[in-house]
Amino acid sequence: MGYKAKFRIWRGEGGEGRLEDFTVEVNEGEVVLDVIHRLQATQAPDLAVRWNCKAGKCGSCSMEINGKPRLGCMTRMSTFEESETITVTPLRTFPVIKDLVTDVSFNYQKAREIPSFTPPADVKPGEYRMQQVDVERSQEFRKCIECFMCQNVCHVIRDHEENKPNFAGPRYLMRIAELDMHPYDVAERKESAQEEHGLGYCNITKCCTEVCPEHIKITDNALIPMKERVVDRKYDPLVWLGSKIFKRQR
Amino acid sequence: MTQTTAESAARKQRAQIRVRTLRTDRWWLAPAFTFAGLLLFLIYGFWAIFDKSYFVDPYIAPFSSPCLATSCPEGARLFGLAPFGDWYTLPPGILILGLPGGFRLTCYYYRKAYYRSFWLSPPACAVAEPHGKYTGETRLPLILQNIHRYFFYLAIVIGLILTYDAVLALVHKPAGLGSWILLANAALILCYTFGCHSCRHITAGRLNHFSRHPLRYKAWTLVSKLNARHQQFAWASLFSVMIADLYVRLVAKGVINFPFA
Numbered sequence: 001m002g003y004k005a006k007f008r009i010w011r012g013e014g015g016e017g018r019l020e021d022f023t024v025e026v027n028e029g030e031v032v033l034d035v036i037h038r039l040q041a042t043q044a045p046d047l048a049v050r051w052n053c054k055a056g057k058c059g060s061c062s063m064e065i066n067g068k069p070r071l072g073c074m075t076r077m078s079t080f081e082e083s084e085t086i087t088v089t090p091l092r093t094f095p096v097i098k099d100l101v102t103d104v105s106f107n108y109q110k111a112r113e114i115p116s117f118t119p120p121a122d123v124k125p126g127e128y129r130m131q132q133v134d135v136e137r138s139q140e141f142r143k144c145i146e147c148f149m150c151q152n153v154c155h156v157i158r159d160h161e162e163n164k165p166n167f168a169g170p171r172y173l174m175r176i177a178e179l180d181m182h183p184y185d186v187a188e189r190k191e192s193a194q195e196e197h198g199l200g201y202c203n204i205t206k207c208c209t210e211v212c213p214e215h216i217k218i219t220d221n222a223l224i225p226m227k228e229r230v231v232d233r234k235y236d237p238l239v240w241l242g243s244k245i246f247k248r249q250r
Numbered sequence: 251m252t253q254t255t256a257e258s259a260a261r262k263q264r265a266q267i268r269v270r271t272l273r274t275d276r277w278w279l280a281p282a283f284t285f286a287g288l289l290l291f292l293i294y295g296f297w298a299i300f301d302k303s304y305f306v307d308p309y310i311a312p313f314s315s316p317c318l319a320t321s322c323p324e325g326a327r328l329f330g331l332a333p334f335g336d337w338y339t340l341p342p343g344i345l346i347l348g349l350p351g352g353f354r355l356t357c358y359y360y361r362k363a364y365y366r367s368f369w370l371s372p373p374a375c376a377v378a379e380p381h382g383k384y385t386g387e388t389r390l391p392l393i394l395q396n397i398h399r400y401f402f403y404l405a406i407v408i409g410l411i412l413t414y415d416a417v418l419a420l421v422h423k424p425a426g427l428g429s430w431i432l433l434a435n436a437a438l439i440l441c442y443t444f445g446c447h448s449c450r451h452i453t454a455g456r457l458n459h460f461s462r463h464p465l466r467y468k469a470w471t472l473v474s475k476l477n478a479r480h481q482q483f484a485w486a487s488l489f490s491v492m493i494a495d496l497y498v499r500l501v502a503k504g505v506i507n508f509p510f511a
Contacts, residue, residue, distance in 0.1 A: 015263045067272030067376055087272050092376075095263030103263075131461035155372040160384045161261040183458045200388035205362050207375035220447070220477065224358050228399075228451035235396040 002027045003082050005035065009047070010089040013098045019087065020044075026077050032088065033061050033072035036100075048099040056213055059147030063100050064089045069149040069211045091152040104148050106164060110172045113197070117179060118187035134183045141178040141222060143214040144171065150208035150218060156201045167198035170208035170218050177222040180229060190233040193226055202227070270378045277374035284367035287485065294492050295351075299343040303502035308422035309415075311498040312435060312491050316411050317342040328411060346408065353405035356398035358447045359484045399448040409443045412436045426510045428497055435487070435494035442483035445476030 005026040008019045024039050033051055040047050052058040054073045061072035066080075066087055080086055094102035119128070151169040152158065168176070176197060180189040193199040204227075208218045216222075232239045271277070295313065298304075304314035305326040316328035319338040324330070326342075334345065354360050365371050372379040387395050416432035419425065443449070454470035457463055476483065500506040 010265055010267070012265070015266050017265065019267075064272065064376065066274045068275075069376060084274075087274075089267060089272060090265050092264060092267070095260065096265050133460040133467060134458070137460075153375050155379055156384060156386060158376075159372065159379050159381075161258075161264075163384065164260075181458055185458075198388075200393065201384070201386035203361065203365050203371065203386050203392075204358050205365050205372065205375075207372070210375050224447045225451060225455050227396075228448060229456060231396045231399065232451075232456060236399065 059145035306502035
């Protein structure tokens with residue numbers, strides 16, 4: 001059974017704009033993105049929204065629904081009361097291009113700042129031999145669909161634009177952790193995680209984990225282990241002493 | 251003169267929504283409960299430190315264990331020893347509460363809890379924080395959170411002492427209800443302590459080759475199971491230690507005086 005739902009949608013360009021009210025038909029089994037597409041088809045043909053797979057795997061349709069970062073294609077209309085007004089806004093941390101579409105190039109810039117996988121010089125491609133247990137920890141992080149909702153919700157940059165140059169954000173700190181945990185990566189990543197990519201800004205309030213549509217345990221499995229590795233490197237004199245006595249690689 | 255910075259220009263490119271949040275759920279409930287729970291613990295702890303009814307044979311209140319001075323009753327002293335001698339006359343809790351207190355204060359879970367509920371940084375996800383500036387754990391004093399692992403080592407010692415206290419009470423004939431309360435508390439504290447993120451790192455988290463260290467990897471998987479419930483153990487042990495401590499004090503004061511108490 002269909003019903004008429006009340007929507008408030010952010011309309012505007014370059015930050016200037018307002019919330020506009022719409023009443024739109026909703027049918028059984030639909031998701032928020034379906035309703036936005038119906039709005040485009042019937043009432044607002046110029047409403048801009050980014051989308052692609054409609055299956056929760058491309059990360060394109062990230063938006064804020066009733067104030068929470070969500071994927072439009074994975075948010076069922078059945079989770080709302082029929083009488084509820086549903087507010088849809090663009091991601092709040094990034095500049096608005098138009099309506100619900102934001103410029104997420106901040107994330108691509110941060111991705112480029114991380115040195116790529118660096119194997120030992122004497123190991124050639126095809127010679128890598130790894131046990132499953134050695135790689136499965138970092139495989140969790142490769143589930144990331146780059147929806148950038150963790151970047152969007154992180155208060156370090158969401159509430160403080162001035163921190164953007166110094167903070168890579170949870171998605172890219174997770175990338176650093178993934179590479180640092182890789183058995184064949186030899187690049188120095190601990191010190192740079194703290195000094196260049198702003199790991200110390202993270203106060204582990206776990207919002208990145210809460211919003212991740214792939215349910216990656218970003219904080220527990222990437223950010224905190226990375227913080228502990230930085231402690232090894234920078235703040236633990238016992239580890240330093242051990243590395244001197246036993247000549248272990250730090 | 252008002253200076254227009256690149257940041258403020260960039261900020262204006264975002265959707266200009268003036269409300270603090272558009273969330274419609276009761277996002278304030280979790281930080282409010284956390285605030286109340288932690289405040290209760292602080293108030294109780296402050297009272298317990300100065301309360302003198304901390305020992306009744308065979309029980310010693312967890313907030314006052316180990317008792318390390320000659321001012322402690324003889325049965326309350328750890329292994330009968332009093333390394334702090336006569337000069338220390340303050341309540342025994344003052345000597346040792348900094349150790350488990352420091353462990354909880356720097357714990358990754360509690361950091362989340364109090365950053366959200368006390369410092370509102372942020373109070374909840376996608377709810378704007380009230381602070382104009384944020385530097386996180388990059389400078390003093392919050393950079394000191396990195397000493398968590400040292401408190402972890404000390405917390406192991408305290409956890410084992412509380413276990414010893416519980417076992418000592420349990421082997422006492424007849425073993426009363428208090429022995430089981432102390433034992434349950436010690437078990438929860440050990441689960442909380444060994445599920446700590448630092449413990450997870452020390453066992454094998456710092457390694458990149460699990461396959462070369464099968465025993466450490468096994469330990470890591472066990473700690474990871476506890477770690478997945480770290481929040482639950484943090485709260486359960488917080489309340490269990492208060493309950494166990496209060497129970498012993500009420501027995502010592504004679505308020506609880508039924509047989510096998």
